[in-house]
Amino acid sequence: xxxxxxxxxxxxxxxxxxxxxxxxxxxxxxxxxxxxxxxxxxxxxxxxxxxxxxxxxxxxxxxxxxxxxxxxxxxxxxxxxxxxxxxxxxxxxxxxxxxxxxxxxxxxxxxxxxxxxxxxxxxxxxxxxxxxxxxxxxxxxxxxxxxxxxxxxxxxxxxxxxxxxxxxxxxxxxxxxxxxxxxxxxxxxxxxxxxxxxxxxxxxxxxxxxxxxxxxxxxxxxxxxxxxxxxxxxxxxxxxxxxxxxxxxxxxxxxxxxxxxxxxxxxxxxxxxxxxxxxxxxxxxxxxxxxxxxxxxxxxxxxxxxxxxxxxxxxxxxxxxxxxxxxxxxxxxxxxxxxxxxxxxxxxxxxxxxxxxxxxxxxxxxxxxxxxxxxxxxxxxxxxxxxxxxxxxxxxxxxxxxxxxxxxxxxxxxxxxxxxxxxxxxxxxxxxxxxxxxxxxxxxxxxxxxxxxxxxxxxxxxxxxxxxxxxxxxxxxxxxxxxxxxxxxxxxxxxxxxxxxxxxxxxxxxxxxxxxxxxxxxxxxxxxxxxxxxxxxxxxxxxxxxxxxxxxxxxxxxxxxxxxxxxxxxxxxxxxxxxxxxxxxxxxxxxxxxxxxxxxxxxxxxxxxxxxxxxxxxxxxxxxxxxxxxxxxxxxxxxxxxxxxxxxxxxxxxxxxxxxxxxxxxxxxxxxxxxxxxxxxxxxxxxxxxxxxxxxxxxxxxxxxxxxxxxxxxxxxxxxxxxxxxxxxxxxxxxxxxxxxxxxxxxxxxxxxxxxxxxxxxxxxxxxxxxxxxxxxxxxxxxxxxxxxxxxxxxxxxxxxxxxxxxxxxxxxxxxxxxxxxxxxxxxxxxxxxxxxxxxxxxxxxxxxxxxxxxxxxxxxxxxxxxxxxxxxxxxxxxxxxxxxxx
Numbered sequence: 042x043x044x045x046x047x048x049x050x051x052x053x054x055x056x057x058x059x060x061x062x063x064x065x066x067x068x069x070x071x072x073x074x075x076x077x078x079x080x081x082x083x084x085x086x087x088x089x090x091x092x093x094x095x096x097x098x099x100x101x102x103x104x105x106x107x108x109x110x111x112x113x114x115x116x117x118x119x120x121x122x123x124x125x126x127x128x129x130x131x132x133x134x135x136x137x138x139x140x141x142x143x144x145x146x147x148x149x150x151x152x153x154x155x156x157x158x159x160x161x162x163x164x165x166x167x168x169x170x171x172x173x174x175x176x177x178x179x180x181x182x183x184x185x186x187x188x189x190x191x192x193x194x195x196x197x198x199x200x201x202x203x204x205x206x207x208x209x210x211x212x213x214x215x216x217x218x219x220x221x222x223x224x225x226x227x228x229x230x231x232x233x234x235x236x237x238x239x240x241x242x243x244x245x246x247x248x249x250x251x252x253x254x255x256x257x258x259x260x261x262x263x264x265x266x267x268x269x270x271x272x273x274x275x276x277x278x279x280x281x282x283x284x285x286x287x288x289x290x291x292x293x294x295x296x297x298x299x300x301x302x303x304x305x306x307x308x309x310x311x312x313x314x315x316x317x318x319x320x321x322x323x324x325x326x327x328x329x330x331x332x333x334x335x336x337x338x339x340x341x342x343x344x345x346x347x348x349x350x351x352x353x354x355x356x357x358x359x360x361x362x363x364x365x366x367x368x369x370x371x372x373x374x375x376x377x378x379x380x381x382x383x384x385x386x387x388x389x390x391x392x393x394x395x396x397x398x399x400x401x402x403x404x405x406x407x408x409x410x411x412x413x414x415x416x417x418x419x420x421x422x423x424x425x426x427x428x429x430x431x432x433x434x435x436x437x438x439x440x441x442x443x444x445x446x447x448x449x450x451x452x453x454x455x456x457x458x459x460x461x462x463x464x465x466x467x468x469x470x471x472x473x474x475x476x477x478x479x480x481x482x483x484x485x486x487x488x489x490x491x492x493x494x495x496x497x498x499x500x501x502x503x504x505x506x507x508x509x510x511x512x513x514x515x516x517x518x519x520x521x522x523x524x525x526x527x528x529x530x531x532x533x534x535x536x537x538x539x540x541x542x543x544x545x546x547x548x549x550x551x552x553x554x555x556x557x558x559x560x561x562x563x564x565x566x567x568x569x570x571x572x573x574x575x576x577x578x579x580x581x582x583x584x585x586x587x588x589x590x591x592x593x594x595x596x597x598x599x600x601x602x603x604x605x606x607x608x609x610x611x612x613x614x615x616x617x618x619x620x621x622x623x624x625x626x627x628x629x630x631x632x633x634x635x636x637x638x639x640x641x642x643x644x645x646x647x648x649x650x651x652x653x654x655x656x657x658x659x660x661x662x663x664x665x666x667x668x669x670x671x672x673x674x675x676x677x678x679x680x681x682x683x684x685x686x687x688x689x690x691x692x693x694x695x696x697x698x699x700x701x702x703x704x705x706x707x708x709x710x711x712x713x714x715x716x717x718x719x720x721x722x723x724x725x726x727x728x729x730x731x732x733x734x735x736x737x738x739x740x741x742x743x744x745x746x747x748x749x750x751x752x753x754x755x756x757x758x759x760x761x762x763x764x765x766x767x768x769x770x771x772x773x774x775x776x777x778x779x780x781x782x783x784x785x786x787x788x789x790x791x792x793x794x795x796x797x798x799x800x801x802x803x804x805x806x807x808x809x810x811x812x813x814x815x816x817x818x819x820x821x822x823x824x825x826x827x828x829x830x831x832x833x834x835x836x837x838x839x840x841x842x843x844x845x846x847x848x849x850x851x852x853x854x855x856x857x858x859x860x861x862x863x864x865x866x867x868x869x870x871x872x873x874x875x876x877x878x879x880x881x882x883x884x885x886x887x888x889x890x891x892x893x894x895x896x897x898x899x900x901x902x903x904x905x906x907x908x909x910x911x912x913x914x915x916x917x918x919x920x921x922x923x924x925x926x927x928x
Contacts, residue, residue: 072122072496079121086114087426094430098437099260104289107423115418122496124414125405127395132499133406134394135203142398145201149194156187161291163237164315166308170238180311185233192225202396202407220341224332224348228325231352231808232361236321237314239817240824240852244757245365247824247852249276250316253284253364254855257295258454262427263567266453268854269461269863272572274579278564279518280366283319291315297455298860304833313826316364324361327372327686328352330379335690337383338655339697346801347693353804355811356614356678356754357685362812363755367679370520375686376512377528378662384505385535385544385658386651392499413504414495417511417556421488424563428484431477447477449571453859460874461845461863471573480566487559494552503549510553514560521585523669525557527683531665535658588675595675596759607671607681612734613750614678614685617780617804618692619734620727621787624720625691626663629656656694662687679755696797703793721788728785735777739770748773751811752819764822764918769815776807822918825852825889831912831922832887841885841924842878846871846898852920853889861889867901875902879927887911888923895923 089110093103119125159180162168168180176182196216199205208214216222241247252273255266265281267273288295293312294302303310328348336344351357360368393408434443452465495507509528516524536544568576587593600606612619666684673680702716741747748770749763783800786792821827829852832843845853845863853861864871875886890898892914899908907926914921 069494070497070499072124073126074123076120076123076126079117079119082117083114083121084117086110086112086117087422090114090423091426091430091433092435094427095433095435096437097434099257101292104286108286108290111419111423111426114422115415118418118422118492119411119415122492124410124496125407127406127408127499129392129395132392132395132408134396135206136397136399137202138399139401142198142201145194145198149191149198152187152191152194156184156191157291159184159187160314160318163311164291164293166303166310168311169309170235170311180238180314181234184236184314185229188229188233189226192222192229196222202398204396220336220345221329221332224345224352225325225329227349227805228328228352231805231812232321232324232358235813235817236317236362237311239313239820240826241313241316241855242363242756242820242823243825243850243852245755246316246363247850247855249280249364249366250284251851251855251859253281253288253316254293254295254300255453255859256281256285257289257293258297258858259450259452261449263431263564264449264571266451268453268851268859269849269865271451271463272576274568274572274576275584276366277518277521277580279515280364280369283323283369284316284364287315287319288312291318294858296858297453298858300856300858301829301833304830305837309830317362320361320364320368323369323372324357327375327379330376331686331690334379334382334655335693338386338652339694342700343694343697345693346696346797347690349801349804350618350692350696351686351689353801353808354615354618354685354689355751355807356682357689358808358812359751359816360679360682360755362816365679365755366520367682367755370516370524371682371686373512373516373519374524374528374683377509377516377525378531378658378686380505380509380512381528381532382655382658384502384509384548385541386655387502387505389500389502389547391501393501393504408499409501409504410499413508413511414492417491417507417560418488420511420515421484421491421559421563424560425481425484425488428477428481428563428567446473447571456859459860459862460870461861461865462859468571470571472570475566475570477567477570480563480570484559484563487555491552491555491559494555502547506547506549507552507556510549510556511560513553514557517557517561518564521580524561527665527669531658531662534661534665535654538657538661539654589673591674593675594757596757597676600759602676604671606676607667607684610678610681610754611684611688612730613738614681614754615688616734616738617731617776617784617800617807618689620724620729620731620781620784621695622688622692623730624723624727625695626660626688628695629653629660629691656691659687659691663691677757678753678759699787699793700797703790717790720793721790724784724786724788727787728781731784732777732781735773735780739773739777741770751815752823756823761823762918764819764914766915766918767818767822772810772814776803776810779803780807821916825850825856825917825920827916828889828912828920828922829853829856831916832889835887835911835922835924839885839924839926841887842883843887843889843922844874846888846890847894848889848891848920850920867897872901884927886925886927888925889920890923891919892921895921898923898925 087110090107091110093107093110096103159168163180163184167178168183169178170181172179172181193216196205200216206213241250248267252265252267255268256262259266262282262285265273265278291314293315294300294310300312301310328351331351332344332348334344335347360371393410395406395408398405398407431447432444434445435441436443447470449468449470450465451463451468453459453462454465456462457465498504498507513525513528516528518524532548536542583593597606611622615622663684666687667681670676670680670683698716699720702720737747738750739747746753746759746763748767749761753759780800780803783796783803786796787800789796829843836843843857843861845861847865847867848863849865853863862874864874878886886902888898895908895910899905902908902925905925905927907924909924911922911924912920
């Protein structure tokens with residue numbers, strides 16, 4: 042039996058007709074012949090990654106080496122499938138030798154290494170925030186510069202390869218003329234300087250950060266552990282994996298009691314850089330893909346404005362600095378929506394361009410196919426290999442390879458039996474017949490089918506849909522079924538409204554479901570095999586179903602949680618764009634009306650219809666998200682985050698249309714004049730709305746929160762007191778007056794160009810202030826970093842153990858590497874522990890507790906001779922460090 046021809050190689054009949062496409066589309070596109078040479082790289086990469094995972098001892102560079110193995114294996118699989126051998130010369134966009142690419146590749150390697158080293162230096166305390174210790178030691182300066190240098194270097198690799206030679210109009214545009222680059226620059230400049238230079242916030246960040254730290258400490262990437270709570274079953278795993286990968290790569294000291302140990306060596310470590318940096322990357326990717334989707338339909342300026350509006354919305358920029366599950370969920374879901382929007386409006390016959398690299402006698406042809414399928418392989422393969430490694434154990438001294446049934450441990454290594462921690466003990470899975478290796482074979486089959494059905498797929502539209510499914514799988518791994526459920530609901534509603542029923546056949550639904558299976562199910566099934574129905578009862582029953590249909594951990598007692606609740610919160614979440622968003626959200630009705638009328642001056646009916654359909658999709662995204670979370674009985678302020686991206690993109694389109702209308706002469710176009718009049722009237726109402734929202738943020742009223750409303754956009758306890766030493770009312774009033782004034786000036790058509798620039802600048806200034814001033818100065822009060830650092834310093838002078846007294850916030854666990862006796866409730870057990878330590882000769886104790894519990898602590902200690910408060914409400918108005926000394 043002869044091998045099939047390489048994909049795109051025309052046979053005689055097709056060559057004679059000049060066509061490179063088959064007469065009828067195949068259900069499974071024909072792929073290239075297999076390349077046995079790919080087996081070598083596949084074997085080397087998988088063996089390296091597998092051995093790292095199966096090793097009994099951990100070592101410093103295990104995660105980076107494992108990632109290298111996965112990268113090699115991914116390239117090997119793609120080569121094995123012959124995907125570098127496409128022979129269609131019509132799609133060949135550029136041809137380069139490897140030698141011509143060495144310079145840009147070397148630059149990319151240098152900048153990437155520099156970025157990782159700088160992040161590692163910041164984590165270890167060798168760089169400091171701000172400029173107080175000089176330019177050479179400033180993480181605020183060097184990390185953003187290194188990141189942008191990496192972006193520029195990556196662009197130059199693509200440019201040399203030919204990817205960026207021409208834009209969609211066939212024009213040559215250098216980097217500095219690309220709107221997407223300036224959006225990336227703006228996000229980096231606003232978000233990155235102080236990203237890791239302030240405390241994690243209780244309770245979300247420290248909860249999830251502690252679970253991720255324990256993953257590394259316990260060397261178990263399946264069963265999460267949560268200090269005195271035991272197994273953590275409340276959230277899916279993506280956020281923990283991202284944080285743990287970053288911690289291991291950047292050198293966070295995740296062992297028991299070691300997280301801030303660099304402070305004992307005279308440095309101030311910042312592990313916050315590691316746990317927050319992956320969230321920043323996901324936020325940036327989502328913002329950029331949304332820009333690309335809007336730019337494809339409305340133009341680059343509209344996409345840039347939409348991206349800037351989203352970047353400068355308070356809830357978006359605050360949650361992007363939180364290691365909670367919401368941004369991985371919403372960012373991944375937003376990427377799904379953006380890719381769906383790109384796919385549904387792509388030419389179904391267009392195929393991806395090829396870029397050839399000559400490696401001596403070898404020829405590699407790269408395309409977007411490798412980016413899409415490579416990402417899927419790189420996310421599914423590690424899970425398969427890790428499951429397989431659970432039935433093996435490798436020891437090096439002496440070398441030993443053991444095959445065994447799955448066995449894992451409960452407890453926190455180094456803290457076993459410490460008050461607040463269970464004893465460490467081996468644990469066998471409940472479903473002993475469903476061993477991890479067997480699970481790995483099941484997921485390997487699912488991945489294999491994905492690769493088979495996509496083997497010869499080179500159509501742009503289909504690859505965009507596969508990418509959308511990939512991000513939907515990530516969103517599902519971040520927060521559950523809503524990750525693919527909400528995008529699927531929006532896509533289905535869009536198809537029904539637009540009448541594009543045949544589009545359902547192009548959305549790669551079978552392959553997409555297999556991507557979901559191979560990426561999102563392995564951890565869930567592995568957890569069920571280990572822990573059984575108590576796991577699914579907690580995750581699916583309690584933390585998903587009951588949060589939707591009952592009040593779970595609800596902290597909105599006394600608040601109106603009716604339909605208006607999220608309207609109220611969206612006002613603060615979108616400031617200073619609050620006045621223009623309602624216009625943008627309802628304007629799609631006007632666009633729908635225009636799409637059925639005469640062609641616009643910018644294009645024909647097709648263009649108007651495309652824009653109208655895209656507006657409907659964005660509007661449905663917003664309204665579905667708003668309705669879903671408004672109907673849920675459990676309401677946290679940050680639940681409405683999924684509604685922000687579509688609102689921001691529609692606002693960007695509104696601003697772009699306003700600029701376009703301002704460029705036309707008045708009186709020449711009756712419809713344009715009516716648009717100007719309607720925008721003017723809406724701007725007046727919007728200015729009043731902005732003024733009221735800003736008043737709520739700035740003005741202190743009896744029994745009402747004011748300045749704390751921004752923190753409420755992501756925090757948990759809405760009754761928590763505002764620090765008496767902080768007052769941002771003047772700044773908030775200034776932003777309010779300026780935003781209201783500019784929104785009002787938006788009513789004047791001939792000033793709109795200048796007003797849009799000024800309003801965008803004001804929003805960027807508000808973002809910089811919100812992240813670098815407001816958030817940095819409030820974070821010590823909503824975290825425990827400074828309290829634990831105070832203990833590290835005091836313990837050097839007068840040694841003594843630290844104990845958490847009536848605390849269950851997890852900051853005390855995270856910053857101490859869980860090496861802290863934790864008493865959520867005190868009483869007899871607490872007193873017996875103190876007496877036992879005193880009998881062992883301990884005379885000095887440190888206690889992390891709350892200000893209002895010092896008197897109770899003193900009574901339970903028997904009124905010790907000395908009870909010093911080592912930290913003040915000015916440092917942290919919630920928590921403090923107390924030192925008790927006994928004779």
